[in-house]
Every structure is written in C-alpha cells, then in structure tokens.
C-alpha cells in the first residue's frame with residue numbers, strides 16, 4: 271500500500287499548468303506522530319511512502335523527521351517529487367543514506383522552463399533547475415511534463431535532458447485538458463522516435479513502468495492531509511476538487527478506524543466515486559483526450575516492456 275504525506279500546500283513556484291490549491295497550510299509534528307500510531311494500530315501493509323505538496327522540500331525537516339522516526343517494523347521505500355530548486359548537497363546526502371528516490375519535475379529545455387515555471391515571488395529559477403539536473407543527473411529521475419505546445423519539440427527536448435546525463439525518465443503528458451487530433455498524432459510520432467532511440471542505445475530507463483494508477487494521473491493510497499484527515503486520492507490537492515473533500519474523506523489519524531480501508535469492495539466504490547466526480551468536472555472531450563493519452567502512453571510502455579524482456 272502507498273502512503274502519501276501532504277507536507278504543505280505551499281510552493282515557491284506558480285507553474286502555468288499547475289492546479290494545486292496553493293496556500294500556507296502545513297503538516298505538524300502532532301499529525302505525523304499520530305499517523306505513526308494510526309499505521310501501527312491498523313497493521314497496514316505499507317511499501318511506499320511518498321512526500322507531496324506543493325513543494326515538499328519546503329518542509330525538509332518534516333521529511334527527515336518522518337524518515338528517522340517511521341515505525342521500524344515497516345520496510346518501506348521513500349519517494350519525493352520536487353521542482354529541484356530547494357535541493358542541496360546536505361539533503362542529497364541524507365537521501366542517499368536513506369534510500370530516498372528523488373524525482374525532479376522539469377519542463378524540458380531552458381526556454382520551456384522559463385515560459386512555464388513562474389516563481390511565486392520574483393526571479394525565474396529556470397537556470398537553477400537545469401543546473402541542478404546536470405549536477406544530480408546520476409541520482410535522480412526526471413518527470414518530463416509534455417503539454418500540447420511543447421510536444422512539437424518533444425524529441426529535441428528529450429535529447430536536451432538526455433545530454434545532461436539523465437538516464438531515468440518519466441514522461442508525463444498533460445492530463446485533463448483537451449488534446450486535438452493533430453497534437454495526439456504528434457505525440458505518437460515522438461513516442462515512436464524515443465522508442466527507436468531506446469532500441470538503438472538501450473541506456474535509459476522508463477520510469478512510467480513503475481507508476482500505474484487505476485485513476486489516470488492521480489495517485490491512490492492513504493493520503494495524510496496537513497490537517498490530519500485521510501483520503502484515498504491526491505485529487506484533493508487541486509483547487510478544482512477541494513469542494514469534494516468532505517465526500518472524499520475516509521477517516522482521520524486521531525480516531526480508531528472502524529472499517530477496512532484496504533478492502534477491495536471499498537476501494538472499487540471509492541474509485542467509482544472519483545470517476546463520477548471527474549465526469550461532473552470535465553467535459554466529454556477532455557475525458558476522451560484522457561483515454562487517448564492513456565492509450566498512447568500504455569502502448570509506448572508496452573513496447574519498452576517487450577523490448578526489455
């Protein structure tokens with residue numbers, strides 16, 4: 271089972287496509303300690319712990335606290351996705367010592383980062399994003415966001431990051447927007463080109479293969495919110511879905527759990543609930559685009575899998 275800690279709703283960026291409801295709401299040591307008790311009491315099978323935000327590295331102390339104090343009986347792996355600008359050598363050493371998998375979420379080349387990655391206050395840190403990618407390329411995975419606009423340069427942008435010595439890629443097409451037929455055709459073309467490149471050089475990994483979710487794009491698992499409530503989806507991070515928090519809440523860390531949240535029927539019903547909410551919030555053409563993006567991405571992943579085996 272995946273556990274996701276939402277450490278903060280704040281971020282030092284205001285990326286153009288980001289729909290996280292940003293405000294200064296942070297987790298507390300009380301909630302974290304109580305979450306440990308909650309997990310032990312319920313004897314969950316936990317294998318992955320992920321740190322989400324906002325920007326999780328705004329709360330490095332909480333990350334260290336959780337990793338240093340998480341109940342020892344669990345043999346877990348830790349995951350952080352960050353915009354990379356708050357990483358430093360100290361934290362990287364801590365990450366290496368504690369087996370934390372770090373993913374930098376970046377927007378391709380310098381110009382694309384400059385265009386999309388707007389800082390909350392003042393300057394643009396796009397050069398720092400590229401520099402950090404270069405410095406830490408051996409130790410991190412890269413989430414590459416693909417929007418319809420930058421998909422035109424998808425392959426060129428991929429090789430730009432590859433030339434910084436990155437070898438672990440998660441390709442992330444923008445979900446829940448409308449992709450036209452032409453954009454989808456381009457995307458397919460560039461996926462093919464990347465697959466050909468892979469067959470030729472065989473020296474990078476496709477991280478998408480590790481990231482399956484029953485709901486496109488959104489993560490499922492036990493989500494510990496900053497305010498102690500528990501959800502089964504990170505959809506609640508979005509400003510668009512914050513109004514559904516009451517419906518999506520499953521419990522909180524301060525109370526005894528009185529039903530099995532790992533039960534398959536419960537999970538299936540919950541996924542159906544999320545699907546109905548998505549149907550209310552997005553028009554049909556957007557949901558059809560999601561299906562096409564999934565299809566293209568799945569085919570792309572399957573080609574990799576077949577080649578690897």
Ligand code: SF4
Pocket residue numbers: 281282283284285288289290323324325353375
């Ligand atoms: S860095 Fe991530 S959380 Fe922050 S604004 Fe950009 S996409 Fe959103």
